Amino acid sequence: MKVEHFLEKNEVREITIFKKLVLNNGILSYIDMLDHLSISKASLENDLDSITSRVADFDTQIKISYDGQAIELEMSDEMSLQHIYRFYLSQSIKMEIINFLFKHHEFSITKLTQKLAISESSLFRKIKELNSYLKEFGLKIRNGQLQGEELQIRYFYFQFYYYIEDKSTLITKRSDTQIIQTVDSLEKFLQVTIVPENRERLTLWLIISKSRVSHKSKLYKQLRKQMQPYMKDPLYHRVHVMILRYYSRYSIEVDEEEAMIHFAFLLAFPILTEEDFHEYRLIRDRHAPIASLDTYIAETIIIHFKFRRPPYMLERDMYYHLTHIHTRLYFFKGDIEIYEYEEMLAKEKQIVGKNLVPFARTLLTTSTDKFLTTEVKDNSLIKMELLKYVSLLALISFKMTTVIQIGIDLKMDDLYKETLTELLKQKMRPISGIQIERYQPSKVYDLVLTNEVSIEENQYDEARVYILSEIMSSFDMMTIYKIIQELNT
Amino acid sequence: MRVVIIGASFAGVAAALEVRKKYADADVILLEKQATLGYIPNGLHLYWDNKIDDLDAARFITTDQLKKETITYYLGATVQKINTTQKIITYDYMEQEELMAYDKLIIAAGSRQLSEKIDGSAQESVLKYKRYGEAQAALSKVKESQHITIIGGGQVGVEAAHLLTKQQKQVTLIESMDYVLFKYLDEDMIQPIEQKMIKNGIDLRLGQTVSSIEMESDQKVTVHLGDDSVTSDAVIMSVNVRPHLPFLDDYVTLHTDQTIAVDRYLRTSVEDVFAVGDCIQLSGPGEDMVYIPLINNAVRTGIVAAANLVKPTVTFNGSSRTIGTTVFGYYVASTGLTEEESLFTNRTVKTARQEVRLNSLNPSDTVTLKYVYDASSRVLLGAQMISTSNILEKINTLALAIQSKLTLEELKQADYFFHPLYTQMVSTTNLVSWMDERADEDES
Numbered sequence: 001m002k003v004e005h006f007l008e009k010n011e012v013r014e015i016t017i018f019k020k021l022v023l024n025n026g027i028l029s030y031i032d033m034l035d036h037l038s039i040s041k042a043s044l045e046n047d048l049d050s051i052t053s054r055v056a057d058f059d060t061q062i063k064i065s066y067d068g069q070a071i072e073l074e075m076s077d078e079m080s081l082q083h084i085y086r087f088y089l090s091q092s093i094k095m096e097i098i099n100f101l102f103k104h105h106e107f108s109i110t111k112l113t114q115k116l117a118i119s120e121s122s123l124f125r126k127i128k129e130l131n132s133y134l135k136e137f138g139l140k141i142r143n144g145q146l147q148g149e150e151l152q153i154r155y156f157y158f159q160f161y162y163y164i165e166d167k168s169t170l171i172t173k174r175s176d177t178q179i180i181q182t183v184d185s186l187e188k189f190l191q192v193t194i195v196p197e198n199r200e201r202l203t204l205w206l207i208i209s210k211s212r213v214s215h216k217s218k219l220y221k222q223l224r225k226q227m228q229p230y231m232k233d234p235l236y237h238r239v240h241v242m243i244l245r246y247y248s249r250y251s252i253e254v255d256e257e258e259a260m261i262h263f264a265f266l267l268a269f270p271i272l273t274e275e276d277f278h279e280y281r282l283i284r285d286r287h288a289p290i291a292s293l294d295t296y297i298a299e300t301i302i303i304h305f306k307f308r309r310p311p312y313m314l315e316r317d318m319y320y321h322l323t324h325i326h327t328r329l330y331f332f333k334g335d336i337e338i339y340e341y342e343e344m345l346a347k348e349k350q351i352v353g354k355n356l357v358p359f360a361r362t363l364l365t366t367s368t369d370k371f372l373t374t375e376v377k378d379n380s381l382i383k384m385e386l387l388k389y390v391s392l393l394a395l396i397s398f399k400m401t402t403v404i405q406i407g408i409d410l411k412m413d414d415l416y417k418e419t420l421t422e423l424l425k426q427k428m429r430p431i432s433g434i435q436i437e438r439y440q441p442s443k444v445y446d447l448v449l450t451n452e453v454s455i456e457e458n459q460y461d462e463a464r465v466y467i468l469s470e471i472m473s474s475f476d477m478m479t480i481y482k483i484i485q486e487l488n489t
Numbered sequence: 490m491r492v493v494i495i496g497a498s499f500a501g502v503a504a505a506l507e508v509r510k511k512y513a514d515a516d517v518i519l520l521e522k523q524a525t526l527g528y529i530p531n532g533l534h535l536y537w538d539n540k541i542d543d544l545d546a547a548r549f550i551t552t553d554q555l556k557k558e559t560i561t562y563y564l565g566a567t568v569q570k571i572n573t574t575q576k577i578i579t580y581d582y583m584e585q586e587e588l589m590a591y592d593k594l595i596i597a598a599g600s601r602q603l604s605e606k607i608d609g610s611a612q613e614s615v616l617k618y619k620r621y622g623e624a625q626a627a628l629s630k631v632k633e634s635q636h637i638t639i640i641g642g643g644q645v646g647v648e649a650a651h652l653l654t655k656q657q658k659q660v661t662l663i664e665s666m667d668y669v670l671f672k673y674l675d676e677d678m679i680q681p682i683e684q685k686m687i688k689n690g691i692d693l694r695l696g697q698t699v700s701s702i703e704m705e706s707d708q709k710v711t712v713h714l715g716d717d718s719v720t721s722d723a724v725i726m727s728v729n730v731r732p733h734l735p736f737l738d739d740y741v742t743l744h745t746d747q748t749i750a751v752d753r754y755l756r757t758s759v760e761d762v763f764a765v766g767d768c769i770q771l772s773g774p775g776e777d778m779v780y781i782p783l784i785n786n787a788v789r790t791g792i793v794a795a796a797n798l799v800k801p802t803v804t805f806n807g808s809s810r811t812i813g814t815t816v817f818g819y820y821v822a823s824t825g826l827t828e829e830e831s832l833f834t835n836r837t838v839k840t841a842r843q844e845v846r847l848n849s850l851n852p853s854d855t856v857t858l859k860y861v862y863d864a865s866s867r868v869l870l871g872a873q874m875i876s877t878s879n880i881l882e883k884i885n886t887l888a889l890a891i892q893s894k895l896t897l898e899e900l901k902q903a904d905y906f907f908h909p910l911y912t913q914m915v916s917t918t919n920l921v922s923w924m925d926e927r928a929d930e931d932e933s
């Protein structure tokens with residue numbers, strides 16, 4: 001599933017226009033644009049008119065001008081492609097259907113057509129489209145409900161709200177004292193520390209779980225099978241005890257599988273810190289499927305890099321990321337392609353060299369052969385996990401060649417964050433007179449590069465803040481270069 | 490003013506009596522689904538324990554007492570619908586649908602022992618006995634059964650296991666947590682009881698969850714748990730109770746757990762409608778809202794709702810979840826937070842364990858106590874006791890100490906009587922550390 005699946009064709013094209021412009025320093029000729037989109041000049045004019053009327057809301061933050069020859073885009077420093085995506089998505093009917101399902105658990109056709117102000121036939125068409133994308137998650141919308149394995153339902157909602165819908169709205173609306181307290185209790189029960197970024201993820205997950213927990217007739221067939229090797233797992237046991245105790249405090253009869261669902265989530269997403277995960281790794285059953293695959297893949301990587309042993313902390317880090325990848329592959333189906341797969345792969349190739357990508361593919365084949373017996377192997381989950389393998393390999397090779405740690409503060413999944421931070425560092429190395437490193441809150445910087453507007457004011461003190469429009473775009477690089485020059489004078 | 494109360498059990502009756510006391514000319518009406526009044530939910534246990542000769546003797550109130558208080562009651566009246574906009578109740582009575590208008594409504598419809606997760610648990614042969622009719626049926630079924638499976642190791646389940654073992658029945662007890670009575674005791678306090686259970690031949694299945702129950706052709710019943718199963722002559726459901734409120738209209742707000750949301754005055758989201766007893770959450774030992782279905786809470790909430798009928802005056806001050814029982818030769822009691830439960834609060838607690846002599850004679854029986862207190866303020870937050878002597882009354886002292894937010898030091902100064910037959914140099918409910926009165930304080 002892709003983000004653009006929630007949009008109409010013309011909307012996707014409009015976003016493509018934005019993207020193309022950003023990638024070309026904000027200016028492009030009609031000829032190049034027509035060539036890129038393969039549409040007629042009249043359609044392009046249509047699209048541009050539509051964009052103009054839409055961005056009117058943005059006042060001075062976005063300006064687009066075109067004269068039949070060239071198209072020019074101006075965006076303020078706080079604007080990014082992400083904002084533009086968000087803006088288009090906020091008007092999507094398909095998004096509203098999913099939001100409605102999440103909120104009400106079911107719908108009647110009449111009620112929903114009224115709410116969305118669309119005809120029955122177009123509602124059916126939208127549902128049909130959604131179902132074709134939900135298929136890779138093993139889910140479908142039927143009889144006014146989202147149907148499928150409970151773990152998959154929660155996983156889908158999680159990805160949806162984390163990457164597509166505006167997660168902060170949901171979190172602000174639904175994160176009550178009970179949810180906050182639950183996160184704290186989880187820390188105490190598992191004796192772990194949940195750092196702020198992981199806390200956001202966990203909070204979202206708990207909000208989704210809370211809304212699902214009293215839903216009747218949930219499906220766990222697959223999950224129960226997958227959990228067989230983990231019934232005696234120490235982390236699972238602790239989660240199980242916590243869940244039983246937690247729900248015994250309410251008049252909720254909880255399924256045994258509720259604990260299984262949380263167990264899978266805790267290991268598939270960066271929730272635990274590396275340190276806490278390491279503690280768990282020392283006591284987990286090394287013969288259970290995920291652990292044994294971790295070991296196998298780690299050994300394969302070590303051999304590939306021809307080092308006897310990677311530095312201790314790097315090896316630990318590798319296991320940390322491998323478990324996330326492998327837990328995803330073991331328990332979950334489907335994914336949302338948050339990064340343009342081909343583009344990302346091409347970018348990574350540039351940096352890591354050609355031979356790491358085929359090696360990553362080999363690793364992926366090994367893993368999927370182990371876990372996915374009859375499942376379709378060509379879906380977004382597989383693609384995303386490949387990117388993660390590549391990122392991990394890149395990370396390892398960077399760390400091995402001791403790059404100086406120099407203020408990049410990216411807000412995204414740990415693995416991507418680390419990788420992209422590295423990529424940025426690489427790209428900027430030729431610029432002389434700078435020291436660049438991953439942002440550390442205790443230090444003072446002149447410039448902070450980030451990809452999201454910070455919620456906290458003055459988080460970066462005196463530092464100039466630049467919001468990346470699209471990480472690694474030449475548009476960004478130019479602007480950054482300009483800012484650096486400005487700062488130098 | 491007409492005050493209608495749905496449900497005439499502890500909460501409903503307490504509310505009715507208090508309304509009568511406060512408003513002499515109010516029209517007080519109780520609508521009760523059951524055909525008889527005032528059955529005590531663990532009457533069957535009293536009977537098995539030979540404390541009463543007839544189940545019918547387990548009553549906490551009689552119709553005569555209600556009549557004397559000029560409280561109107563309808564037995565066998567099942568409320569089907571309420572309309573909070575028009576303030577009208579629809580109920581079935583003597584096979585007729587009846588309507589009744591109210592000025593104030595108190596929902597005291599309580600809870601039931603039903604599982605929606607365990608397939609087959611609704612069958613009649615799966616015994617529950619909160620109500621009189623159910624208890625009668627359970628009584629005769631158990632009489633003719635030899636091997637009985639109990640689902641749930643809470644207070645009801647463990648008591649039942651104890652009383653049935655005493656009747657030479659073979660008992661299997663299934664509990665999904667790692668140990669029994671987990672809501673009231675920490676694991677380190679439960680050991681003697683569990684050992685005694687095993688010694689008494691109880692087949693204790695801990696950490697296992699029942700998925701379904703199946704009737705066999707030969708009148709036997711099979712309980713499935715994971716890959717395992719147990720076949721016995723009868724099954725007792727002693728899982729958590731929960732409310733069943735199909736008659737509410739959409740204006741009455743519910744919590745996720747289907748309890749009715751009320752404020753500190755026990756008012757629901759609708760004006761003039763109150764909810765009490767097992768239908769609501771209360772502020773619990775950790776001071777957050779939790780579900781604690783106990784009779785003392787039912788009675789106290791009934792009284793508070795009555796006090797707030799016309800104008801909000803008294804807030805409900807919550808529950809310390811104080812319990813006491815006797816099982817397998819031990820008296821056990823608990824109040825307030827347990828150490829494990831403290832993980833759900835943002836307090837840091839410390840605990841202390843102590844074995845204390847009960848009198849000044851030699852030898853004297855002892856009680857094992859566990860205190861849970863706030864690590865910085867040293868305010869007492871919880872206490873657990875276990876002894877082979879009857880120390881149950883003592884838990885109330887500690888419950889009061891918790892409610893009054895006493896520190897361990899203040900508790901030490903409490904003024905208790907001394908008599909060598911009943912006490913020793915320092916009272917049982919002080920945390921002391923003298924001579925052989927060992928107090929192990931831990932740093933957790």
Ligand SMILES: Cc1cc2nc3c(=O)[nH]c(=O)nc-3n(C[C@H](O)[C@H](O)[C@H](O)COP(=O)(O)OP(=O)(O)OC[C@H]3O[C@@H](n4cnc5c(N)ncnc54)[C@H](O)[C@@H]3O)c2cc1C
Nearest residue numbers: 496498499500522530568598599600766767782783784787
């Ligand atoms: C076996 C057993 C033993 C227990 N022992 C103890 C104990 O020793 N100590 C203790 O503190 N707690 C004990 N409890 C818990 C205790 O039973 C409850 O906390 C208490 O009964 C709650 O009182 P209540 O009035 O709120 O609700 P309930 O006692 O559940 O009463 C609700 C009443 O409402 C009626 N009702 C429900 N729906 C309708 C309707 N639609 N129309 C009309 N009437 C309706 C019901 O028939 C019922 O009589 C025990 C529970 C069980 C199951």
